[in-house]
Amino acid sequence: MRQALHRLELSTERRGLFEITPQVSRWVGGQKIGSGLLTLFCPHTSASLLIQENADPKVRADPETFFETIAPEAPGRYRHGAEGADDMPAHLRTALTQTQLSIPVESGALALGTWQGLYLFEHRRTPHRRTVVLHLLGE
């Protein structure tokens, strides 16, 4: 049994979902670990992780709109506003989705379903540098 750790570095130019399945699968595939557990960890408080359908691009637009509706920018509503009107909603959208995801690895590949894609969910309006920590354990 052994472990591997990697930091995936990303640039997000706007709010929304950015698919990371290809980069994650490629790194896992290169580790020569047949079976194990991959953990993705997002070390940010205004970006998060999400598994969504990756077949129809419209499926990406709908969650973006939905989370903007459920945790709206509403400057008067939040006490914490020092970092901009999109900051507190970003923390709330992070709380409602995932900061961490673990996925079994089988025959060297992620056990994702046919329609599942891995996404980084950027919640800030301006471009950001983001990191996703990948931890793989297996043999």
Place this chain on the structure above:
Amino acid sequence: MRQALHRLELSTERRGLFEITPQVSRWVGGQKIGSGLLTLFCPHTSASLLIQENADPKVRADPETFFETIAPEAPGRYRHGAEGADDMPAHLRTALTQTQLSIPVESGALALGTWQGLYLFEHRRTPHRRTVVLHLLGE
């Protein structure tokens, strides 16, 4: 340290919560692993995982209603509607709950609390065949 993998196959006949604690516990109990970590992974985009109280059956009805209210079927609202009015809300309810859960294993049993049950949360109206991937790591 060793690993075991299993696919739990389920049939859901309607929307709602289906308890899977007995099947999961039985499989874990048969693996002869005293201490470790169990990961449940749901390879679907319109069904998810949830830990809820399993003492009072009414506790199951309330989350079902709640998630129908918070992410309603509203055909005009979503851009992605090709797979039916219940499809996009199903993706959103999946995003708000869990696609993966990991639970420590101690003395060969899950470290669940007294009132916790493991549920598959079906978000589509029609019957579906569902899979939950179980990955156990320990010794």
Place this chain on the structure above:
Amino acid sequence: MRQALHRLELSTERRGLFEITPQVSRWVGGQKIGSGLLTLFCPHTSASLLIQENADPKVRADPETFFETIAPEAPGRYRHGAEGADDMPAHLRTALTQTQLSIPVESGALALGTWQGLYLFEHRRTPHRRTVVLHLLGE
């Protein structure tokens, strides 16, 4: 590769977020495990786990208010009310946040981001004794 398990015991005197980063980091630091995976598991159905910004105390007040709004106490709305008006909303707020979190460990420390703190999210109004199960796997 080896494992360690610990139960963190907490007293919550009110609803809201209670930071547990120092206790968790101290326990991990004492395990002499350089790299691995830490899993936090909350064995309760009316308290949950959350990673939030820990720089500005106002960031704690906003999520508390937000989750009270999104899953409100509304006695007529829920079928399950036997355990008090704050019980069913507590289950829903638990469902919307996390019961489990896994975090990579690197050089003996949690791979948390600069602004991330680990919180127990108490959803009941009255004081409760709470447990968080910590499971560490690594070498």
